[in-house]
Amino acid sequence: MGFPLLFQPAQFNQDSCCCTKYLYGPFVHSNFSQVALRGFQTGAVSRDIDTAAKFIGAGAATVGVAGSGAGIGTVFGSLIIGYARPSTINPSLKQQLFSYAILGFALSEAMGLFCLMVAFLILFAM
Amino acid sequence: MMLNFFDQFMSPVLLGIPLIALALLLPWILFPNPAARWINNRLITLQGWSISQTTHQLFTPLNQGGHKWATLLISLMIFLISLNLLGLLPYTFTPTTQLSLNMAFAVPLWLATVIVGLRNQPTIALGHLLPEGTPLPLIPVLIIIETISLFIRPLALGVRLTANLTAGHLLIQLIATAVFVLLPLMPTVAILTASVLFLLTLLEVAVAMIQAYVFILLLSLYLQENV
Numbered sequence: 001m002g003f004p005l006l007f008q009p010a011q012f013n014q015d016s017c018c019c020t021k022y023l024y025g026p027f028v029h030s031n032f033s034q035v036a037l038r039g040f041q042t043g044a045v046s047r048d049i050d051t052a053a054k055f056i057g058a059g060a061a062t063v064g065v066a067g068s069g070a071g072i073g074t075v076f077g078s079l080i081i082g083y084a085r086p087s088t089i090n091p092s093l094k095q096q097l098f099s100y101a102i103l104g105f106a107l108s109e110a111m112g113l114f115c116l117m118v119a120f121l122i123l124f125a126m
Numbered sequence: 127m128m129l130n131f132f133d134q135f136m137s138p139v140l141l142g143i144p145l146i147a148l149a150l151l152l153p154w155i156l157f158p159n160p161a162a163r164w165i166n167n168r169l170i171t172l173q174g175w176s177i178s179q180t181t182h183q184l185f186t187p188l189n190q191g192g193h194k195w196a197t198l199l200i201s202l203m204i205f206l207i208s209l210n211l212l213g214l215l216p217y218t219f220t221p222t223t224q225l226s227l228n229m230a231f232a233v234p235l236w237l238a239t240v241i242v243g244l245r246n247q248p249t250i251a252l253g254h255l256l257p258e259g260t261p262l263p264l265i266p267v268l269i270i271i272e273t274i275s276l277f278i279r280p281l282a283l284g285v286r287l288t289a290n291l292t293a294g295h296l297l298i299q300l301i302a303t304a305v306f307v308l309l310p311l312m313p314t315v316a317i318l319t320a321s322v323l324f325l326l327t328l329l330e331v332a333v334a335m336i337q338a339y340v341f342i343l344l345l346s347l348y349l350q351e352n353v
Binding site: 114 | 132183282285286289290292293333336337339340343344
């Protein structure tokens, strides 16, 4: 009806048409009654309460990455302490130690990235 | 603008042909086969030496039954390392950013380790659900927790690889956009950001190799429990 006139995706996103389908979602059911009142729509996305809540949620969820930072720091600190000990028995223990340190780094990083992924899920999927 | 940053992860299709098939076949042509000669050329000798070093390091803790898995796991590791490293080139699609691919690697391999354990040594495999020396009242809770931990493993394996690569690519794109936008306005800040971008790219190269290695290392650890 009035939709092709008022909801012009070209104003918002010129590059890829695949993203415009995400635009119709928050518009169609929330601003449906206010079609006649709103003069321009490009700023309306950020004014939408739903989008604002998503931003706040994503920002809050990103705090969990701090745990990953603490974990990685602990792992490599312990690696340095382990390296500094006089390893008279077996020099190849250093290779083992480093291998385990890399494993610990990857696991801790994974936890931080799980948290970041939840943040992205909140931002884009829910 | 936010959604533009995720466009790089969309599976590319050209004229109806999914290009991810091409991206998955590319590592195959990068690693030459040994020729039918007594001693091969330098490249193949180096390749063989590095693969055998890695295999030795990964499979020494395992017993004979675990060594049967060496071909599968090492070839998977080479595949993942090459896919991850090729994805760091500009405008290249990284198949390992797709969760479907990583879960397709993680779930069958993890399930195979569990089934091998339950078939050949069911008592020992089930015994792993209870760590040694737990106090008697804690046993029911701990078994539930360990079972949950067991079932989270394939999910964690797949999501770890996906999330690491996706987050890395996203960060690179974000910081590169920041440098590009800042360059006409504040060149000094742009140069600082460009040095951050350089360090980040080095980190991403390391993470690309480490994550593939950790994927296989964890699978070999799960195999060690069960074989």
